[in-house]
Amino acid sequence: MILNFYLFHDNFLIFKGEIYKMKNVKIIAIVVLVFIIAQLFSPKKNSGDIETVDFFLNETDPPEDVQVILKNTCFDCHSDHTVYPWYNTITPLNFWISEHINEGKKHFNMSQSQWSTASLKKKDHKFDELIEMIDTKEMPLKSYTWTHTEANLTDLQRQKIKAWAQKVRESYAAMTLTTN
């Protein structure tokens, strides 16, 4: 009698174990399926012409080294052209990247279509914010520097960007004086 009870008990446990296993397999299968189907969806790419930043570069005249920094660490999110990393082919990473680009462009866009139509006051304000972003190390975004190691700016690089930005602000101030 006692022996029988134990046998039954053991079988029951095995039975329960099988159920748990089946459940796990089902959950994993659903997750994999959702992931595969998700790959069919991707956001629109930011793939306009990079030459549209020339207007901005001509106007703000950054020295060669600052130009290289802007190109390597800012254009991806603040111009009409992004050089995408390989993992942008994976959904949902591409939606996360796209969100940063859209947000970045909404706040500050160096492309001609945006920069040539902005008022002096607005442009000056953007450079004020730029200096703050560089000072507080909010830019480039942290998540970007994880995979773009060249975007980990040194203190010297930050100083150079700030010196350039301050000069740009002075030139805008002078332009405001002459246009008033």
Ligand code: HEC
């Ligand atoms: C990975 C994308 C990304 C990169 C790279 C990046 N930014 Fe941004 N930037 C953003 C986003 C998103 C915002 C808006 C949200 C915020 O302020 O955090 C923003 C906002 C800004 C703003 C406007 C702040 C405001 O208050 O409106 C400035 C100026 C700026 N960035 C400058 C830079 C500069 C300069 C670089 C390069 C050194 C850079 N960013 C690199 C994504 C990026």
